[in-house]
Amino acid sequence: MPITTLSQSIHVPARTGKGFRLRKGDLIRITDLEGQQPVDFWALNTADIYEHLSCEHTKPSIEKLFPHEGDAAYTTHRRPIVMLVEDHSPGQHDMQFAACDKWRYLELGAREDHASCQDNFHKALRELGIALPYTPQPWNLFTNFFINPDGTFSVKAPATRPGDYVILRAEMDAYVAVSACPQDMNDTCGGKPTDVRVDVGR
Ligand SMILES: [Zn+2]
Numbered sequence: 001m002p003i004t005t006l007s008q009s010i011h012v013p014a015r016t017g018k019g020f021r022l023r024k025g026d027l028i029r030i031t032d033l034e035g036q037q038p039v040d041f042w043a044l045n046t047a048d049i050y051e052h053l054s055c056e057h058t059k060p061s062i063e064k065l066f067p068h069e070g071d072a073a074y075t076t077h078r079r080p081i082v083m084l085v086e087d088h089s090p091g092q093h094d095m096q097f098a099a100c101d102k103w104r105y106l107e108l109g110a111r112e113d114h115a116s117c118q119d120n121f122h123k124a125l126r127e128l129g130i131a132l133p134y135t136p137q138p139w140n141l142f143t144n145f146f147i148n149p150d151g152t153f154s155v156k157a158p159a160t161r162p163g164d165y166v167i168l169r170a171e172m173d174a175y176v177a178v179s180a181c182p183q184d185m186n187d188t189c190g191g192k193p194t195d196v197r198v199d200v201g202r
Pocket residue numbers: 040099100116117118180181182183
């Protein structure tokens with residue numbers, strides 16, 4: 001299901017975020033331009049922003065650790081909000097971890113003003129004219145947290161290559177936000193945060 005009618009094409013520079021308003025049925029293509037770049041993704045129901053994409057609610061609905069091609073991500077009200085309709089990537093889209101935030105960077109020894117996915121999320125919402133008083137756990141696209149059979153995990157560099165992308169379809173009218181993760185203190189972004197592109201259409 002390619003995008004045949006493009007309505008927006010936005011270049012998202014490394015370490016920044018962007019918000020979009022989607023109508024039900026809109027497609028959003030998220031491209032890792034240089035490879036090894038995670039994209040934190042949020043989606044909120046425009047009619048009630050407290051009904052939003054929830055990793056905790058998605059996992060029991062799909063009985064997987066994260067959606068694969070053909071699976072939806074679900075809301076706090078256990079309804080599909082976006083469907084992963086095409087996955088042209090190695091298919092690692094973590095749902096275990098909170099967004100990086102200033103406290104995570106302080107914990108790792110960075111300065112308090114280090115860019116973070118949490119700040120990018122709230123800034124993207126402000127630009128859409130909305131506000132949420134907390135940060136839902138994002139869906140971490142292109143993120144390679146490998147969970148070992150004994151319950152430990154390994155933070156590995158993403159396996160994505162330049163130009164890898166996913167296409168999601170809005171299953172309800174939704175605000176969505178993306179953050180090109182600025183994590184440069186471990187292997188989450190392969191050590192070097194880079195730009196992504198977001199295309200929206202039908
Ligand atoms: Zn991040």
